[in-house]
Amino acid sequence: MPPVPPARRARDRAPHEAPVVVRLLAHAPAWARTGGPAAAGGRVLLLFGGAVLVLGGLTLGTSGRELAVLAGTAGVLLALVGLSLLVRWRRDGWGTLAFPLALLAAIAVVAVATDGVATAFVGLVPLAFVHTGLFHPGRAALALLPAAWASYLALFPVLDERALVRLAINGITWWAIAGILALATELQRDLRRRLRTDARTDALTSLRNRRDLDERLAAASAGDCVVIADLDHFKRVNDTRGHAAGDAVLERFGHALDQHLRRRDYAARYGGEEFVLILPRTEPVQAMNMLRALRAEWAEEGTGVTFSAGIALVAPGTPPGSALAAADVALYRAKQAGRDRFRIATEGIGARRPGGPAAGVRDRSSDRPAAADPWELPAGR
8 A cells, every 4th residue: 555645735724823922922912013923022022121221220229320321221222112113024034133132232331331230130131042042043143142242241341261251151051042942932833833734634544634624615716626526335345344444445545636636736534435625726627537537546556446526616706615515416416327437516506406405415325326417517437
């Protein structure tokens, strides 16, 4: 049996789940989120740094010139936050490194303009690397190190052998903070992406599942083709060969189906032995040709199981679900005509057929061939 490829051509079209910090920022006011998560996080960083400078100055009992420097620096940070709302940030781009650089510059200014009190704010330096690690790759921290070292030397203006060792230790520590956070953020993003994919993937066939199909079908547009394929007499496989053999048949059919899809096509396991295809910008005759090629290859698998299919086109001005219902009725007719064949539904078959069941409702218990249906194109086998 050929191996089933782990990745499918039907890619996840929904946005990737965001890390926790980004989802927390989503609760911020709309104006604060301008420019994306990295810009929003940068504004939080500057606002927090300004608040620490003011509150720290008051707590330390500073007054006069030193308090004015702290308050003035905090005011500049606040002004930068306001200016950042006017900038067209490249979403989560490297330009947002301006926020941690601004904080480091503010620390250096306070250190130069005050006498000793600035050393109390050395703890703000690692916060610049926290922002970098959350919103940038780990290597971005290397670009931040020179500014961080300059701020540190402004706080402790002694450059001797011990100072060089301290700079090296602090530099490694700051880079590690950013690197670990960047790695943790990427791992979390990857985990959420995997969980989301698993929740929308059929475990047996590795095709998409019913949950994902509902969303994809809702996004179908006029001119797309919807196909329902059903394995004929599949219950007999489970009854005579066992459920393990039945699972193997489903897995192999899913693989064969996937091999015949174009990159833009979509396939999902609808339930049981049923599969749904959505073929964008495809005529029913083209879908018929694809199914015939699939049938020829499937016959070579030697499973002894055939399949039938119904085909419908999404009509302008109608919900995509009506095309699924029309394909369902066409499949019903293919079953009634003897199975191992395909039928194309004409426009309007999604409605209740004269003298027949409602769209989407069929009875497969009968093997009797049915009379020709005026609502169905004579596509034949």
